[in-house]
Amino acid sequence: MDFYHRAGLILDALDNKKGSVKGLCMAEAKKGRKAGEGARFLKVVVEVLKYRPHIQHLLTATKLLAQEPTLFVPPSSTAAVASALKSGSAASANKALKTPRKHVKAAPSPLSLASVMVHDLLFAKRGLTLPKEHKVRKKLEKYQPALEKENEREKRRRKVATNEGLQIALPEKVASSLEGIGKGKKRAHDADRFAEEGAGSDGAPGEIRWMRVNTLRWTVEAAVEWLEKCGWEMFEDVQEMLAAAQSKPKVFALDAHIEPLLALPAAVSLPTISAYQDGRLLAQDKASCMPAWVLLMPALLDAEERAEAGLLYVDDEDEDEEKKAAGGDAKGKGKAKSKGIRVLDATAAPGNKTTMAAALVATEGINGRVVACERDQGRFKVLKDMLKRADAKNVQPMNVDFLSLKPDDAKLKNVTHLLVDPSCSGSGIPSRLDHLLPSAPEDEQLARIRALSNFQLAIVSHALRFSGAQRVVYSTCSIWEQEDEGVVMRVLAKKEFREAGWRLAPRDEVMPTWERRGRVEACGGDETIADSLVRCLPEDGTNGFFVACFVKDETAAPIAAPALPAAAAAADEGEEDAALEPLEDEDVTEDASAPAVSAQPVKKGGKAAKKAKSTASQAARKAKDEVLGLASAPAAAKESGDAEVKAPAKKGGEGGKKLSKKQMYLLKKEELKRKKEAAQE
Structure with a gap:
């Protein structure tokens, strides 16, 4: 039953928009640490989702849940304990209260658990994977004739000959990418492929399997030589490689835009490539490689020029050793040297972009x-x-919220390059399987996109405030303008950043030979701005993706405020309302860095309670303001002229100023969190 319970929890999480299909399956599989379990979860959950509307019809028609209200409620679950406490039975309540907390588990909703089990009962070749004498199986099998009868009736009504005709159809490319997962001898391959294309997926179903040469362990030259020795044939052009792949299984091509990137046929079996198994090759979508490449390519070119001139970068640790060797004074020894580049990845997991930057x-x-x-x-x-897999020893991982870091922290003063890939809708990833989930109403989707856009604006703004920042790359795996060009235009419109010298890097520094650029209409008709941006779509052989690079030039005159397009202007006008929407966790949570500050709920009534509530609110507001650089809001507003920063409101007073949009959003999040904690208690 454990597997069914966990699969039901995945369905509940999907209903509550807590993640993507692949991401949640991978997260659940990691709890069990069983080989191939992730692939099994994916296979079962996808099949249940395809049949889900039909299964819910069967449950309603047979009244199974109404007639067996406790059948799908585990006796050791929180739901069972709550039911016992509400039952009115002293014996049941006393037993529930004595149940040790460690034995009480979270349980799936009866509908989700029933959906998984009915699917296996009717549609899985193996049937229910429970012992024949299991009481839940025996009870459920009593309803099997009624369920099968209604299933046949529905096939006649819908005029389909097979059970597959009752499913939600998957796009061909997605279906082919899932074909065979969890079956027999393919289990190792399927689990491996699932791991690479799962949570925070960079892989996308299609014709190309992108592989990045991990230059921490290997070189591109060595990789090419090794592949050719193993019988692989190299092509200079990706399209030529794809044409050859129709008749030759072992072909690959060098990518024309990103040097350490190789293109292989999508059908390649990764476990058969030893260089992949030991981490010399990493599976990473081409679009996902672009942020780190755009961020650091100028530095690579600069390093080549410096090397030719006999100038070198040095590591801080090397410099310290040099000083010690010189008795604490290394003057005159490092004149031709400068400190190595320091990169900060704001939302690093699962680590593909991080390891590439490293x-x-x-x-x-x-x-x-x-x-x-x-x-x-x-x-x-x-x-x-x-x-560890990539052998990235030059990375310092930190289990912290990026927004909790202070931009003027002395420990981060050497950070010059920032990689910002925040939570987004994931609308550019065709393999997310979201079309199997009920679509939200249009107004709900728009509200969610607005909330994400405002969060993205906040996190990019935070990155641009770092004292040593010189180059910041912003990227999303979204195709929506509100999350892409809209965020960029709103950043460029901020007086604070324009006066600090921030502007977009020109095209010749941002994948100059990549043809698909930003949308001109979303950039207020400014072709120069649009040309500085990079867009990717699935037809480019990648995921849908967006990349923008901000550079700082303190010596140049501030740029003029751009003309905001209608969408961005509306976003700014409605920023306060949109920010009040709680950020949903999707793969959104997989990269999420939304600020969070703990606060204990207080009971209503009484002076002490009111005082505690007031103190908690003040503390929360102070902490949020400090995180977002609003600790001295009135002074900042006066100096920068940024209308977004305002003094906190005073209740009642006529002259009190309104709360800023960011403050309203953050306080609202705090209020929601307190309500949630109170409800859990």
Whole structure:
């Protein structure tokens, strides 16, 4: 029953928008640590989702849940304990109260658990994977004739000959990518492929399997030589490689835009490639490689020029050793040297972009380091595993919220390059399987996109405030303008950043030979701005993706405020309302760094309670303001002229100023969190 319970919990999480299909299956599988379990969860959950509307019809028609209200409620679950306490029976309540907390488990909703079990009962070749004498199986099988009768009636009504005709159809490419998962001898391959294309997926179903040469362990030249020795044929052009793949299984091509990237046929079996198994090759979508490449490519070119001139970068630790060797004074010894580049990855897990940045700054002559932030503890472990696999020893992982870091922290003063890939809708990932889930009403979707856009604006703004920042790359795996060009235009419209010297890097620094650029209409008709941006769509052989690069030039005159397009202007006008919407966790949570401050709920009534509530509100507001650089809001507003920063409101007073949009949003999140904690108690 354990597997059914956990699969039911995944369905509940999907209903509550707590993640993507692949991401939640992978997260659940990691709890059990059984080989191939992730692939099994994916196979079962996808099949249940395809049949789910039909299964819910069967449950309603047979009145199974109404007639067996406790059949799908585990006796040791929180739901069972709550039911016992509400039953009115002293014996039941006393037993529930004596149940040790460690034995009480979270349980799936009866509908989700029933959906998984009815699916296996009717549609799985193996049937129910429970012992024949299991009481739940025996009870459920009593309803099997009625369920099968209604199933046949529904097939006649819908005029389909097979059970497959009752499913939600999957797109061909997605269906082919899932074909065979969890079956027999393929289990190892399927589990492996699932791991690479699962939570925080960079892989996408299609014709191309993108593989990045991990230059921390290997070189591109060595990779090409090794592949050719193993019988692989190299092509200079990806399209030529795809054409050859129709008749030759072992073909690959060098990517034309990103040097350490290789293109292989999508049908390649990763476990058969030893270089993949030992981490010399990493599976990473081409679009996902672009942020780190755009961020650091100028530094790589600069390193080449410096090396030719006999100038080198040095690591801080190397410099310290040099000083010690010189008796604490290294003057005159390092005149031709400068410190290595320091990169900060704001939302690092699962670690593909982080390890690529680490590989790029490890280039001879740069000797750089990376600080990788990940606030979620579970995903932080995923990040550390990825760093170990890639042998990224020049990365310092931190289990912290990026927004909790202070931009003027002396420990981070050497950070010059920031990689910002925050929570997004994930609308550019065709393999997310979201079309199997009930679609939200249009107004709900728009509200969610607005909330994400405002969060993205906040996290990019935080990155641009770092004292040493010189180059910041913002990216999303979204195709929506509100999350892409809309955020960029709103950043450029801020007086604070324009006066600080921030502007977009020109096209020749941002994948100059990549043809698909930003949408001109979403950039207020400014072709120069649009040309500085990079867009990817699935037809480019990648996931849908967006990349923008901000550079700081304090010596140049501030740029003029751009003309905001209608969508961005509306977003700014409605920022306060949109920010009040709680951020949903999707793969959103997989990269989420939304600020959170703990506060204990207080009971209503009484002076002490009111005082505690007031103190908690003040503390929460102070902490949020400090995180977002609003600790001295009135002074900041006066100096920068940014209308977004305002003084906190005073209740009652006529002259009191309104709360800023950010403050309203953060306080609302705190209020929601307190309500949730109170409800749990």
